[in-house]
Amino acid sequence: MKIQAINGFKDILPETVGRWQFIEQQARDIFERFGFQEIRMPILEKTELFVRSIGEATDVVEKEMYTFVDKGITMRPEATASVMRAFIEHGLHVQQPVQRLYTIGPMFRHERPQKGRLRQFHQLDAEIIGASEPRIDAELIAMGKMLLDELGLNVSLELNSLGCPVCRPPFKERLVLFLEQRQEALCDDCKRRTRTNPLRVLDCKKPSCRAVVQEAPSLLEVLCPDCDRHFAEVRTALEELRIPFQINRFMVRGLDYYTRTTFEFLTANLGAQAAVGAGGRYDGLIEQLGGPPLSGIGFAMGLERLALLMEQQDNRSIPAKDMDIFVAALGTTTIAFAGQLTHALRQQGAKAAIDYSGRSLKAQLKQAGRINARFALIVGEDEWSKGEAILRDMQTQKQQPVALSGSTEELARRLLAMVRTTAAP
């Protein structure tokens, strides 16, 4: 029986990898424009880290984590908790009070796989730690928007505030009272959530629950003065940066660490998986994990979703991978020389390919075309014995003789110079 990949775990094949690399490169470029530095953390962390940060009563912790129960470790379902753990462990704030960190990598959640939803997926994650001004929120959101714009993706932005430990608990009580009176209209999950995580009922996608929460009290109306001011200033700062947004008072993130500003970048083009990226403020999290009382805000975008959207919109041609030169050795006597030359070409920085099979010229040129080689160097036995080879421009099909004089290194340098001058646009 053939062994296949696990359901929800996907290979990213060479034909798609170009798009992924393009997205990652754009992200790195933009994040660095905003002063972010890369951080890389392990994939496995102590389970407790996620329980204490994401929250015990969240779907992620309750049913989606890949946990080695006997070892007390879990494959990270997201990056924020790990970034905070590393930040605290290494006392990064001592070196620099405000840290701007980004990371790119795989995350694991045992969800039902479907289009744009996987069990191993990849996030671009950006976090600003140690700054609490509303303009920071706007700047971070603007960075996310800039990336989406530069990828050519048309995505809308929704914004909400989840308040703080001052204004959220009394709101929660009011909401629970409201929901308790309407239990019969709620789905089974939301009946349970009324007790465990009532805010989650607000963003249940089931039509019956949506109808109920339309009438529910709004947290935005009962924010404490500090949260209210913060939210107003974030909105103003976004307007100043000309970032369009909509307020969505029903947006509740699936992770418990959020306070104040939360946001989602949404698309209508991925079926049920509307969120391309999402994030928010988590002002109490670092302290809760045993660190200093510093605030933070961040977001993560799903690489699979970005790649799918780009593919659908097909609005960016990803430059095809090409090779500089294909060395076609004909006959058995030329192969050693061709091998040395190819090695020297690579040492000089050329993308060079060679075929050792001794196939016909026609077959080798076909191969050169398949791998997008700009040039082929044809080393035929007769020419080689006369100290010559033929350089063929694969686009124009023009051929010119090349003297095989000097050392292989000199020849490689000369060839590369010819290739680079001719290939320049």
Ligand code: HAM
């Ligand atoms: P999240 O909303 O759970 O937030 O995930 C962020 C993004 O990751 C989603 O918008 C989606 O694009 C992608 N994503 C999530 N789950 C899957 C999945 N199963 N398959 C494919 N893509 C997925 C967080 O993870 C927070 N840590 C974001 C954050 C950073 N908040 C503050 N800082």
